[in-house]
Structures are given as C-alpha cells and as structure tokens.
Amino acid sequence: MSYTVTLSETSDKFDVQPNEPILIAAERAGLQLMHDCRFGGCGACRIKLLDGQISYEEPPFGLTEEEHNQGYALACQALPLGDLTISAQLRPAGFISADYHVATIQQLEMLSHDVTHLVLHIPTASEVSFHPGQYLNIILDDGSPRSFSMASPPKGDIFDLHIRRVPGGFFTSRLESHYQVGDILDVELPLGNFRHDVDSPQDLLMIAGGTGLAPIKSIIESLRSDPTTRRIMLYWGVRRSEDLYLDELLHQWARELPHFHYIPVLSEADDQWQGARGYVHEAVCRDHDDLSNFDAYLCGPPPMIAAAKRELSLRGISVERIFADSFNFTHELDGSVA
Structure with a gap:
C-alpha cells in the first residue's frame, strides 16, 4: 500500500x-x-x-x-x-549541478591558533557560477568528502576557505603537517542551498559562530558595491578574543561601509574585553526587541542555530525568513571526522 x-x-x-x-x-x-x-x-x-x-x-x-x-x-x-x-520549495530551473574539478593549493597560512586560510586555484571552475554562501567538497584519497564553505564571492578561479582544526581530524590536522603550496586536491562544487535572497527588501541580520563566518563573509563581500543593499548587521560569536581571526578586516568594513555594522561577541571574555559578552544570539536579543524588519542568515554549530531560530522567531522574524547553514555536513553526521 x-x-x-x-x-x-x-x-x-x-x-x-x-x-x-x-x-x-x-x-x-x-x-x-x-x-x-x-x-x-x-x-x-x-x-x-x-x-x-x-x-x-x-x-x-x-x-x-x-x-x-x-x-x-x-x-x-x-x-x-x-x-x-x-x-515545498522545488529547485529552480536554473539550478547549477555540482561537478568535479582539480584544485591547486595556492596559499596556506594560519589565521589564528586553530583556523587555517586555504586558498585554492581551480582553473576549470572559472566559468562556474555559484551563489555566495555555498560550499565545496574536498575529496580525500579514499573518496570521502570534507565540506567547507567558500569565504570569497564568485570571482573567477580563486576560492578562499576558512578551516578550523578539528581535534583528531584526519584532514584538518594534515593541513599543518602534510599539505603544502602547489599540492593538488580533487574538489566538488558548488553545493548547498544557503544564499542571500536578492529579491527581499528586508534588512539583513547575520549571525555567525566561529568559522561560520566564511559563507556570511562571501555574502557580505558580494554586496559591498551594490548601491541597493539594505542595512547589514553582523554578529560574530567566538569564545575568546584570539578567535576573532578577521576582526580587523570586519572593523575596517564597518568604517568604510555606511550600511554595515559589526558586533563581535565573546562567550568566554576576560576582564580586558569591552565588547558584547555571552552567546551570540543573546547579544542580538539584548540589542533588539523587534526584528520584524530583518531577514536572518545563520551559520555555525547546530546548538547555536537552534537557539537563534527560537529567539529570533519570538522577536518577529518568521520561520520562512530565517536562512540557516548548520555546520553538520555528511562527513560529520555519518560518524567520520574532518
């Protein structure tokens, strides 16, 4: 039956x-x-x-x-x-299917004590259109994927990734000891449905946890020169001040772009910290009683996403206007480690 x-x-x-x-x-x-x-x-x-x-x-x-x-x-x-x-929402007619490419490591440097900046050169992807906010898979030798959001907007054949070291992680630990500039990696892109709704007239509330900043950064950067961009408020939550690996850049953007506002939030702040404290969604709620004029874009670990969804919906953002990218891709959910 x-x-x-x-x-x-x-x-x-x-x-x-x-x-x-x-x-x-x-x-x-x-x-x-x-x-x-x-x-x-x-x-x-x-x-x-x-x-x-x-x-x-x-x-x-x-x-x-x-x-x-x-x-x-x-x-x-x-x-x-x-x-x-x-x-239910169907995939649009112009949906871009993912394809496999060969990437060369162009840059490999530490952004902080546990976040690596990996820059890939992918010549065959220069004509691939992707939406800011999407991710790619790095395919390991055994065929298993590791998923990482693209931190740069679509701009040709260069792709930026922010990769946090996972304790015991096979791939992330080898970034420091095994891989070097010039090495070749197999990749799959573009993937994911997280993206900016360009047709919405709402202001943008962006909440990132840790390296969840990467897809948020891609979206913000793609909107920097758009004269029609509405107000963007970015709350970036990390544990300690040393985890704010792009703090200087984001403060610079806040000085340069009149529509962009940046609020870093520390959950384990020391006595020297003068900014927002606590969990990132709590900082948002302290600052805003009514969020009905915003669309929300959330990216980070599942507990952060769940807590933020709950609190934002109580402050006027409908479920349909909360877009989330939870950092729990297939390789994490099936029990393997990055």
Whole structure:
C-alpha cells in the first residue's frame, strides 16, 4: 500500500511507500525538492504539512520544536502516515549541478591558533557560477568528502576557505603537517542551498559562530558595491578574543561601509574585553526587541542555530525568513571526522 503526496504549489502528486522518506519518493517521481545533507541536520529540505501526518525514526536536529509545532517537517526524514498535502520549495530551473574539478593549493597560512586560510586555484571552475554562501567538497584519497564553505564571492578561479582544526581530524590536522603550496586536491562544487535572497527588501541580520563566518563573509563581500543593499548587521560569536581571526578586516568594513555594522561577541571574555559578552544570539536579543524588519542568515554549530531560530522567531522574524547553514555536513553526521 502506498500513500499520495500532493504539492500545493503545483498540484503535482507522487506516491510514497510506508517507511519511505518524502524526499526519496519525490526524487523517484522526478521532482527535485530543495535539500542538502539528507541526514536531517541542515534543514534545507524543510516542508510544511498542510494536511496529513508524518513520523520520524528519530527527531531530526535540523528542525526546532517551534518549527515542528508550526507544522514544518524535514522531507529527507519525514515518513508519511497516510496521504499528505505539503508546501515545498522545488529547485529552480536554473539550478547549477555540482561537478568535479582539480584544485591547486595556492596559499596556506594560519589565521589564528586553530583556523587555517586555504586558498585554492581551480582553473576549470572559472566559468562556474555559484551563489555566495555555498560550499565545496574536498575529496580525500579514499573518496570521502570534507565540506567547507567558500569565504570569497564568485570571482573567477580563486576560492578562499576558512578551516578550523578539528581535534583528531584526519584532514584538518594534515593541513599543518602534510599539505603544502602547489599540492593538488580533487574538489566538488558548488553545493548547498544557503544564499542571500536578492529579491527581499528586508534588512539583513547575520549571525555567525566561529568559522561560520566564511559563507556570511562571501555574502557580505558580494554586496559591498551594490548601491541597493539594505542595512547589514553582523554578529560574530567566538569564545575568546584570539578567535576573532578577521576582526580587523570586519572593523575596517564597518568604517568604510555606511550600511554595515559589526558586533563581535565573546562567550568566554576576560576582564580586558569591552565588547558584547555571552552567546551570540543573546547579544542580538539584548540589542533588539523587534526584528520584524530583518531577514536572518545563520551559520555555525547546530546548538547555536537552534537557539537563534527560537529567539529570533519570538522577536518577529518568521520561520520562512530565517536562512540557516548548520555546520553538520555528511562527513560529520555519518560518524567520520574532518
């Protein structure tokens, strides 16, 4: 026995088998729903249930309790319990599929005690269009991927990455001891659905945790010369002042760009720190009671994303206007280490 799922936007219908995720059934029917990690971590495949019920084998951590209570579900994990009507976003007609390329390490330097600046030269990617905010995969010798957001905007064949060292991580630890300028890496790009909604008239609230700054930086840099850019407020949360590896650059941008505001936030500040303290989403909430004029762009670890989503929705930002890139790609979710 199968169930029928109907897309409210297009009236398309497809069948799904019991205990089969909605995303898998949609793909079998030739419908490309928006998605990314497939593990329930990123939230990119979020749909809204208009009629019917679903279940999960395990609650996905890419969906907050507030989103669940409002009728949202993640298509990659949701199992229908009967016929459904859903609202879902399809991949646009001009969607750019990822492809494989050969990259050369052009620059390799430490930005801080645990963040490496990796610059890749990818000649065959010079004509590849990607959206600021997307990421690429570095493919290791065993074929496993390591995912890193592109910190630079689309500008030809040079790609910047900010890579935080993961304790015990195979790839990130070898960046310091094994790889050197001139080495060759296999890469896959572009990937991911995190990007700026260029058609929105709202101001931009950007919240980054650690190296979650990378895709946020790509978006901001792509908007620097745009005269129509609305106000941009960037809150960057790290533990200590030495973790603010691009602090000087961001302060410079704040001085140069009248529409850009930068607030660094330390969760483990010492007595010398004169700026914002605590968790980054708490600093946002202290500064703003009403955020209804903003779209929110969040990038960082899953607990930060979940906490920020919850608090921002209480201050006037609808779930549909909160865009998130949670740092929990496939290689982290399936148990391997970066």
